[in-house]
Amino acid sequence: MEEAVADCVAALRAVADRDWEGRSAGRLEWTCRETAVHIAEDLIAYAGRLAGRHTDRYAPFEIALDPGTDNEGALQAIATTGALLAAVVRTTPRAVRAYHPYPFRHANREGFAAMGVAEVLLHTHDISEGLGVAYEPPAELASFALTRIFPHVRPGPTPWQTLLWATGRGELPGREPVTGWRWSNNPVLETERLTLEGVTPAAATDLAVGGDGGFEWVASGPFEGTREGAGITWKQYEEGVFRPEWTMYVLVRREDDRALGAMGFHGAPDDTGRVEIGYDLAEDARGQGYATEALRALTAWALEQDGVRKVAAVVERGNVPSQKVVARAGFTQVAEDDAHLTYELRELPG
Incomplete structure (x- = not known):
């Protein structure tokens, strides 16, 4: 500044x-x-x-x-x-x-x-x-x-x-002139114990290269899956397909402002109204219901958006804890192969 x-x-x-x-x-x-x-x-x-x-x-x-x-x-x-x-x-x-x-x-x-x-x-x-x-x-x-x-x-x-x-003040080769614009701060969702903070491209690139993304993490975080997800997010930004609300969210515990892991979408919903979600928790935060709490909130938000008909989660066959998370969040298994189980939630459980 x-x-x-x-x-x-x-x-x-x-x-x-x-x-x-x-x-x-x-x-x-x-x-x-x-x-x-x-x-x-x-x-x-x-x-x-x-x-x-x-x-x-x-x-x-x-x-x-x-x-x-x-x-x-x-x-x-x-x-x-x-x-x-x-x-x-x-x-x-x-x-x-x-x-x-x-x-x-x-x-x-x-x-x-x-x-x-x-x-x-x-x-x-x-x-x-x-x-x-x-x-x-x-x-x-x-x-x-x-x-x-x-x-x-x-x-x-x-x-x-x-x-x-x-901001409509100049030209770029190969791009149409901008006649209307607004900037976009990152989205935030809250659950009983957590704040889900949408990452910015700046936070994503920092996490992808080994930084903290601007968050204070629990001792064992950020975990490998979070860094991989951040790399995917940065690539989306570079390709011009990043959408702030359909991004990766860092899960922050409100009581101490510590980041526990990440959860987010692989991209915006496709033409059939399907959006895929993934998640990752630091070891220190596992077994305490945080992933289930966050998954319920983010899935509920997604199903409220126009055009979204189902949320999918693909889980490794050997990852039993993650399978229990999606089941507790109301997902149902719909497909499988040698390595993965696919779950979907089409509407929120009553």
Whole structure:
């Protein structure tokens, strides 16, 4: 966050002596001056929602610059509100989520940081374009936003080109122009003891290469199946078929915010309305009913979605504990071969 704001302020300070009131900001209807104020408004709004733990509405305040504030003063407002958001992000516990309207009506600290970075980069671009000067931020900042709140966007030639295209501000070879867009924070489901947190492409790639994905794990996790699933998720992102809600979810125990394993879908439902689910628990978390609890919740959610007719699970023939999990969750065996048993649930048990 600090790097994005510093880059914005440095770029715009070089043109602070120009007329921001009389020039439109790129393709926006706002003037360059209004767009600069908007950056500060967004940063303080995100900080307020996250710090105040607002869960169902916007924070009930707004900011305004003092009459007579010049362009340098507007940049000071951006720097100050950016510092406030950065401080809130650093000090907010990982599990806290606050209100954001779409698509799942909440975001965590990383989501708010990514939204803040995106607002800063994109509107700095708009102002620069309106004033006729070039602007390109560090690639890692654009990548930070893309891999956290644009999971549905297939990577392009460079992160910055991709971010501009994804927000209707540029073109990419072989892709149709974007005329409407929204970013997407990760989905979250809750059970009695667990929070199921949808992984972002950033978390998936970190888990796939041996990292923790931004989670605190029990001693024996993450297990091998979780890392394999994360690799599949990252590949889906690279191919442009990642769908935030039909992804891998990390199972987090709420009492201590420890990750226990992962559960998720192999992809979006197919043409017949079938979706396949898989799961993996760290050894420390087995035998306590967590997998059954999570499977019931995720299956119930899936069957409530339009077009979903059945949820399938394919279990190794020798994996008796996993077979018991799907049975307890209401699945019925429908097929088998030499190595696997296939189970399905078509409707929730009464």
